[in-house]
Amino acid sequence: MDLDLIRRLSQPAATKVVLCVLDGLGGLPGPRGRTELEEANTRNLDRLAEAGSLGRTIPVGEGIAPGSGPGHMALFGYDPLVFDIGRGALEGTGIGFKLGPDDIAARGNLCTLGPGGLITDRRAGRLATERTAEVCARLRAITLPGVETFVEPVQDQRFLLVLRSAGLSDQLCETDPQHEGMAPIVASATAPAGERTAVLVRQWVTAAEAMLAHDTPANGVLLRGWSGRPTIPPFPELWKLRAAAITAYPMYRGVAELCGMTPLLGAHDFAEEVALLREHWDAYDFFFVHYKYADSAGEDGDFRRKQQAIAAFDDLLPGILDLKPNVLVVTGDHSTPATMASHSWHHVPLLMWGDHVRPDAANQFSEAFCRAGELGTILAKEIMPIAMAHAGRLARYGA
Amino acid sequence: MDLDLIRRLSQPAATKVVLCVLDGLGGLPGPRGRTELEEANTRNLDRLAEAGSLGRTIPVGEGIAPGSGPGHMALFGYDPLVFDIGRGALEGTGIGFKLGPDDIAARGNLCTLGPGGLITDRRAGRLATERTAEVCARLRAITLPGVETFVEPVQDQRFLLVLRSAGLSDQLCETDPQHEGMAPIVASATAPAGERTAVLVRQWVTAAEAMLAHDTPANGVLLRGWSGRPTIPPFPELWKLRAAAITAYPMYRGVAELCGMTPLLGAHDFAEEVALLREHWDAYDFFFVHYKYADSAGEDGDFRRKQQAIAAFDDLLPGILDLKPNVLVVTGDHSTPATMASHSWHHVPLLMWGDHVRPDAANQFSEAFCRAGELGTILAKEIMPIAMAHAGRLARYGA
Numbered sequence: 185m186d187l188d189l190i191r192r193l194s195q196p197a198a199t200k201v202v203l204c205v206l207d208g209l210g211g212l213p214g215p216r217g218r219t220e221l222e223e224a225n226t227r228n229l230d231r232l233a234e235a236g237s238l239g240r241t242i243p244v245g246e247g248i249a250p251g252s253g254p255g256h257m258a259l260f261g262y263d264p265l266v267f268d269i270g271r272g273a274l275e276g277t278g279i280g281f282k283l284g285p286d287d288i289a290a291r292g293n294l295c296t297l298g299p300g301g302l303i304t305d306r307r308a309g310r311l312a313t314e315r316t317a318e319v320c321a322r323l324r325a326i327t328l329p330g331v332e333t334f335v336e337p338v339q340d341q342r343f344l345l346v347l348r349s350a351g352l353s354d355q356l357c358e359t360d361p362q363h364e365g366m367a368p369i370v371a372s373a374t375a376p377a378g379e380r381t382a383v384l385v386r387q388w389v390t391a392a393e394a395m396l397a398h399d400t401p402a403n404g405v406l407l408r409g410w411s412g413r414p415t416i417p418p419f420p421e422l423w424k425l426r427a428a429a430i431t432a433y434p435m436y437r438g439v440a441e442l443c444g445m446t447p448l449l450g451a452h453d454f455a456e457e458v459a460l461l462r463e464h465w466d467a468y469d470f471f472f473v474h475y476k477y478a479d480s481a482g483e484d485g486d487f488r489r490k491q492q493a494i495a496a497f498d499d500l501l502p503g504i505l506d507l508k509p510n511v512l513v514v515t516g517d518h519s520t521p522a523t524m525a526s527h528s529w530h531h532v533p534l535l536m537w538g539d540h541v542r543p544d545a546a547n548q549f550s551e552a553f554c555r556a557g558e559l560g561t562i563l564a565k566e567i568m569p570i571a572m573a574h575a576g577r578l579a580r581y582g583a
Numbered sequence: 584m585d586l587d588l589i590r591r592l593s594q595p596a597a598t599k600v601v602l603c604v605l606d607g608l609g610g611l612p613g614p615r616g617r618t619e620l621e622e623a624n625t626r627n628l629d630r631l632a633e634a635g636s637l638g639r640t641i642p643v644g645e646g647i648a649p650g651s652g653p654g655h656m657a658l659f660g661y662d663p664l665v666f667d668i669g670r671g672a673l674e675g676t677g678i679g680f681k682l683g684p685d686d687i688a689a690r691g692n693l694c695t696l697g698p699g700g701l702i703t704d705r706r707a708g709r710l711a712t713e714r715t716a717e718v719c720a721r722l723r724a725i726t727l728p729g730v731e732t733f734v735e736p737v738q739d740q741r742f743l744l745v746l747r748s749a750g751l752s753d754q755l756c757e758t759d760p761q762h763e764g765m766a767p768i769v770a771s772a773t774a775p776a777g778e779r780t781a782v783l784v785r786q787w788v789t790a791a792e793a794m795l796a797h798d799t800p801a802n803g804v805l806l807r808g809w810s811g812r813p814t815i816p817p818f819p820e821l822w823k824l825r826a827a828a829i830t831a832y833p834m835y836r837g838v839a840e841l842c843g844m845t846p847l848l849g850a851h852d853f854a855e856e857v858a859l860l861r862e863h864w865d866a867y868d869f870f871f872v873h874y875k876y877a878d879s880a881g882e883d884g885d886f887r888r889k890q891q892a893i894a895a896f897d898d899l900l901p902g903i904l905d906l907k908p909n910v911l912v913v914t915g916d917h918s919t920p921a922t923m924a925s926h927s928w929h930h931v932p933l934l935m936w937g938d939h940v941r942p943d944a945a946n947q948f949s950e951a952f953c954r955a956g957e958l959g960t961i962l963a964k965e966i967m968p969i970a971m972a973h974a975g976r977l978a979r980y981g982a
Contacts, residue, residue, distance in 0.1 A: 212939060212941055213941070213942065219941075240959075244980050244981075245584045245588075245965075245968065246584070246961060246965035246968050246969050247584065247965065247967075247968025247969040247970075247971060247972035247977055248584065248588075248592070248968065248972070248977065248979075248980045249972065249977070249978075249979045249980065250979065250980050250981055251979055251980060251981035251982040252981075252982065253981045253982050254980055254981035255981075264980070264981065265588065268981065269981070270982070271981075271982035274982060291982070409982050521939070523939070524939055526979075527979055528939065528972075529968075529969070529972040529977070530939075530941055531941075531957075531959075551941065552943075552944070555943065555955075555957060555959075556955065560959075561959040
């Protein structure tokens with residue numbers, strides 16, 4: 185549904201909607217021929233599946249494995265091909281750095297450069313966050329003519345670089361070749377508008393490498409995901425509701441904030457996320473609750489740990505159900521099959537539960553039942569209109 | 584997926600993809616209540632169906648029976664509503680006639696005109712190709728002011744007419760009324776740009792009818808599918824791979840060539856096509872392999888022969904599997920139910936096999952199992968992105 189239509193049809197109501205995102209939920213069959221979700225002990229989800237409607241989502245498009253940014257944008261109802269948030273902007277918002285209109289941000293990695301300047305470790309041995317913070321403090325001393333610079337530690341070896349000056353552009357290449365054994369790429373413009381920014385970035389990188397030359401293991405920098413502040417119509421205005429985001433990980437909070445949701449801070453694991461949800465239940469109408477651990481295990485190629493992570497979510501689900509949301513959605517932002525150890529393009533299981541759902545024949549939340557589910561296979565951006573309809577928050581179209 | 588996104592996400596890989604097109608694959612139930620595919624003995628396809636994912640395609644749009652051109656364009660990942668190749672252009676490329684930028688081509692039929700100039704046989708008794716060649720040689724003597732003309736035999740009574748002159752247009756009507764008992768239509772422009780071309784075509788047709796007036800059975804000409812040279816972004820550049828087309832029939836080779844695939848020549852039947860595939864296996868990454876005989880039988884309304892043609896394909900399938908492609912797609916460009924003896928709009932069975940497919944409950948390649956398949960019912964143009972994702976040739980979208 186396009187955003188103009190949403191603006192036109194959305195209406196307030198006294199209902200509560202919870203969107204639970206199990207990151208990387210979808211999977212592929214493991215050693216026993218069943219997926220992580222199918223193997224997991226999920227008695228609470230199975231009961232919801234029996235009462236609710238199942239389906240599957242296409243996060244971005246057929247065949248496209250989405251990153252976390254587009255995956256979540258789609259879940260929030262935005263077309264991820266239209267609202268394309270760069271990694272830099274995402275990383276910035278994740279650590280509470282509000283990008284201004286003159287800012288260009290990149291996600292940085294401290295890396296290890298070997299003889300001849302070739303990358304020997306793209307992550308500098310996953311340098312500890314505190315040590316990355318020390319390096320960032322030093323890198324802040326680098327000055328560029330007419331430009332304000334910010335260098336902020338994120339997590340492990342990751343940092344945020346922001347250049348602030350009128351007329352900067354994100355139209356330059358990434359310096360991270362994404363492979364070890366290669367030299368960092370020299371920043372160059374991908375369009376005339378990026379020329380000045382590319383010159384500045386080359387100066388900054390040269391200065392950074394000179395400053396870190398004798399350090400071990402972090403003696404280099406890699407920059408990617410150049411992006412300015414994206415312009416996204418605010419979610420609370422689009423849908424006429426108060427929206428909160430509960431997530432233990434900065435990046436997902438970042439996307440939610442870019443969409444205008446209010447982050448509820450303080451949770452370090454899912455039990456604490458559920459506690460936050462309870463605490464703030466009255467103050468919001470819509471809650472995005474993010475569960476990271478299915479994806480982490482999938483990315484590590486650990487089938488059993490992903491299965492256990494899904495089961496652990498299920499164990500905590502009653503804490504959400506006790507709050508009696510009017511509509512509960514459980515899905516993922518993409519699939520992360522443990523057998524592939526990466527995000528994939530496979531359709532993602534979807535469960536919708538509420539007063540007016542049309543139940544299907546499912547008695548388990550599984551890829552197989554989702555395939556035959558009531559909701560069919562839909563673009564992930566269609567979840568929001570359906571959930572809002574169930575919540576009485578979407579008016580009739582036409583007389 | 585739009586082509587810009589494909590360009591952005593496609594990436595090289597050391598994988599091989601085979602797209603087997605069983606022309607006119609989809610069917611309708613015959614005397615025993617099962618379709619041609621369901622009746623056929625297809626033990627190899629059934630084994631693939633068990634290990635792979637099934638689904639169905641919509642070639643162009645719901646309710647639309649596609650011609651071979653749009654059917655194949657969609658299979659190659661192009662939106663057939665955007666990249667609309669005229670029959671003339673197709674016919675030309677099929678016989679190795681490369682249309683130039685000032686060319687307008689039509690597919691011609693020699694026909695039989697009876698008393699009063701009414702068509703008594705649209706195909707002049709399916710005139711033999713050699714006799715059509717003799718007629719074409721005579722028709723080349725017709726001259727038009729300021730225009731170079733080409734008249735080339737194709738197959739049976741079919742020929743290609745090309746007019747070459749700056750400023751010609753394909754905006755004129757066809758002269759073939761597509762029914763017998765009617766007179767040929769007088770060429771007229773469908774837009775002002777086509778006026779001059781229509782005048783020229785009327786002159787040519789009048790001269791041709793005068794020249795053939797005393798011939799039997801071919802004493803008339805019918806022209807359709809006016810088209811200039813289409814502009815199609817080359818498939819190998821879009822997908823960053825080396826692409827080959829193996830087909831015993833000229834028209835399919837023509838579409839593939841228009842898309843920039845390299846035709847591998849010399850096969851006169853499917854066994855020879857498989858031999859060509861083996862011979863050129865190392866030199867290409869993507870192979871389009873066309874199997875005509877399901878469609879021919881369907882067009883003839885011969886249920887049993889279509890069933891046998893599908894079984895004959897199945898018998899030769901191990902020759903392809905032996906090459907160990909990373910991804911194998913088996914589908915059709917459209918349905919040709921024998922009970923209808925024509926192309927139809929029905930969804931087309933789709934089978935995708937590769938390392939990371941999510942299997943469904945199918946143990947047979949059939950319309951019924953395809954309906955409940957993992958891939959769902961998708962636009963045919965989505966096959967390519969999914970196959971490329973399976974082949975590791977499509978990068979993640981976004982961070």
